[in-house]
Structures are given as C-alpha cells and as structure tokens.
Amino acid sequence: MKTALICGVSGQDGAYLAKLLLEKNYHVYGGSRDAQMASFANLDRLSIKEKIKLVSISINDFRSVLQTILKVKPDEIYNLAGQSSVSLSFEQPVETLESISVGTLNLLEAIRFSNLPIKFYNAGSSECFGDTGSEAADEMTPFRPRSPYGVAKAAAFWQVANYREAYKLHASTGILFNHESPLRPERFVTQKIVATACRIAAGSPEVLTLGNIDIARDWGWAPDYVEAMWLMLQKEVPDDYVIATGKTHKLREFIQVIFNSLGLRWKDHIRTDVTFFRPTDIAEGYANSSKAQKELNWVAKYSMEQVAQEMVKAHLVKTQV
C-alpha cells in the first residue's frame, strides 16, 4: 500500500485527489495549516473525511515540512497548497510569493534533506504563460506571467525543474489550465455565475455583476485533472505537462450556457463593473496538451458545456436539501 501526503487537502483539487487516491488504495495524509481548526467541508461533501489522516503542516515553515515528511514517510507528495486566487494575489503579493514559491522550495529542500525516495507533484498554472494569443501554449512556450500569482507559480516551476536536474529528484509540475467543479468557491467566476444564476432562476431580483466577460479560457473538469497529477508520478522519468481540454471559450459563452440551462436570457440579468477588472489580466488562453495525451495517455473527458451543466445540477441539488 502506498502512502501519499497531499498539502492543501481542503481545497477543490485536494479533495478530489484524496478521493482518487483512496480509490486506488493509498494511505492518504491530508495536510492543512491548522488541521484542528480547518472545516474540511469539501472532504465532508465527498464523504471521505474520516478516511484521511489529517496533519497540520505549514509549507512556509521548513521545520514543520521536514517534521511532517519524516513522520509520514510518504511515497508521493502533492503540493496543492498556497494562494490559489489570481485576483487576491494583486492584494496580497508578498503572501502569494511566499506561500507558492517559498512553500515549494521548502518542500523540495525537505525531500532532498530527508533522503527518502519521494515522488513530488507541484501544482503549476497556465497563469505562467500570460496571454497566449491564438497560439496554443505547450511545455516549450515561454512564460510571460501577468499577475503576482503567475510570477510566483513561474518561480516555483523553475525551482522544481532545477531540483529535478541538479539533485535527480522525481519532481514534476502540471501546468493546469482552469478546472472547475461543484467544489469551486464563489471567489472564482464559474461558481459565482452558477450560484447567482440559480438564485435568479428561483426568483431573486438580483443582477449578476461581473468584470471583463470578453476574456477567453480553457475550462475543464477538476476530477479529470487530478487524475493527470497522479499519472505524472507513475512515470519512471519525471517531467512537466500541460493539462487542458484544448478548447477555449469566451466567458460570455459560459454565461450563456448556464443561463440557457435555467431557461433565462442572460442579457437581462448581467451588468459589468470595472471594479472587478484586474490591473492586468489574460485576454485569452489557448492550450495544447498533446504531450500529456501521448506520454500519460490522458485526455480531458468533459467539455466546457458539460462542466457548466454539472455545476448547475450540483448547485440545484445542494440548495434544495
């Protein structure tokens, strides 16, 4: 039986990954900054909280990281911890850099120091590419990040690549494009749209206020994407992979799918507000994940339309209970 440590188990990806690893018969340790205080609502929602050994770990604190690794002796570590909101990274740039970049470095250093044969997955991000234009980004595309979050993820990416080369660590980064699910908090645009549209369909007179709805993204299904994380660590040779559906849509198309599925005309219920615009944003993100398809045998199973429908369905079930 293998043992995995998931840093950041309370988030969307942490919860789905924990579920996947439990199904694969792993001993799963779930790391969170304060395991006594965190609510782990996502783990409860997937009915897996009792099956996970929860541990307190602050990846910003080398002592805490090293102690946890020496105690758990994991075969695999998944780093899903740190700031995940691009928008918030403009308000908290220092915390963003520390939690993502220093946090990743602490994990790499502690793995190296422990001398244990641990395989390491690092959560990278398409934010590193910045604007791709219409040219699909792959693993060779240069990084031109346009947010403090993207800059921090780019630094962490290169730290992982350097430790892989310099110290022969089995360390990989998944460069994941946007991936959504019913576990997404409303701070992210997809769930904000789903939740508001469902309230409007139920009779709420509110208006959905958004920022730039002309941006375009490649939106996939989070449970698909955690499988790619696991696949990366099963490879003999570690490497980095772009993970995406390969299809990009404007935000206004996502809005339309959600409102249509609820029998509403979206244009009657939306207002844009410049206060939701970011100081710099990505206009469009196109992805080429053919390396993952070829080497990991991974393809995204859900389209943007299916992701949108599943989110609406889950929201209606959750709010009816």
Ligand SMILES: C[C@H]1O[C@H](OP(=O)(O)OP(=O)(O)OC[C@H]2O[C@@H](n3cnc4c(=O)[nH]c(N)nc43)[C@H](O)[C@@H]2O)[C@@H](O)[C@@H](O)C1=O
């Ligand atoms: C790959 C990447 O994916 C995610 O980051 P994100 O793309 O910033 O996600 P989001 O849902 O906050 O924004 C998407 C787009 O939608 C625009 N937008 C318009 N109006 C609103 C609005 O009202 N709220 C929000 N949040 N965004 C809005 C906003 O300006 C942006 O262009 C994270 O998982 C991150 O961890 C990650 O790695």
